[in-house]
Amino acid sequence: MFDLPADVKESAWLIEEASLIWTEVTLDVVAQMDDLSLTALRHLLAAHRHGPLNLSALALHLGMSPSATGRMVDRLVGQELLQRSPATHSRREVRIEVTPRGHEILEQLRTVRRQCIGEALGRLPPEDRRALTRLLQQLTAAAEPPPA
Numbered sequence: 392m393f394d395l396p397a398d399v400k401e402s403a404w405l406i407e408e409a410s411l412i413w414t415e416v417t418l419d420v421v422a423q424m425d426d427l428s429l430t431a432l433r434h435l436l437a438a439h440r441h442g443p444l445n446l447s448a449l450a451l452h453l454g455m456s457p458s459a460t461g462r463m464v465d466r467l468v469g470q471e472l473l474q475r476s477p478a479t480h481s482r483r484e485v486r487i488e489v490t491p492r493g494h495e496i497l498e499q500l501r502t503v504r505r506q507c508i509g510e511a512l513g514r515l516p517p518e519d520r521r522a523l524t525r526l527l528q529q530l531t532a533a534a535e536p537p538p539a
Contacts, residue, residue, distance in 0.1 A: 406530075413504065420503045424496065426470060432500075434463050435472055435493055443488035445478065472496060 395403070421432055437452045438444070444452075450460035464487055467473040472493035478484035489497070512520050 413508070416504055416507045417500065420500050424499070427496065430463060431467060431470075431472075434460070434467060435489065435497060438473055438487055439489045439493070439497055443476075443486045445484050446487060449487055467493070 418429075421427055421429060427435075433453060434449070437449055441448070441452050446457055446461055446464065449464070450457040453460060464473055464475070468475060470492075471490055473487055474490045475485045475487055478486045512523075515523070
């Protein structure tokens, strides 16, 4: 890692290691869902977190080309996980958002993840759970890009 102090490097390694466990839980759940690839999940999550939004904005959030993003959106519209509708401010712009079925899929994923996380948290003393929760909130806030 770049020019980080040794204690920060060690903490980053430990947090990254822990995050791999939760990533594996997510991948296991996604593997059980028919017709939902990781790329499709990324699109669904981005549309949920940042939407409703247009195709260019979705592509930007994903770091993908608009054409590749558009093809995946077409697929997810066909699976009734995303929907397109005219934007209220422009007739030429199309708004992309998660459908009720898409929200159900995301909730299934989150339910399994929360169950696994809850089971692990249940093995920690209450004061450690509270401290971990507080610190994760701070780490999440620190990871957000600064406002433009």
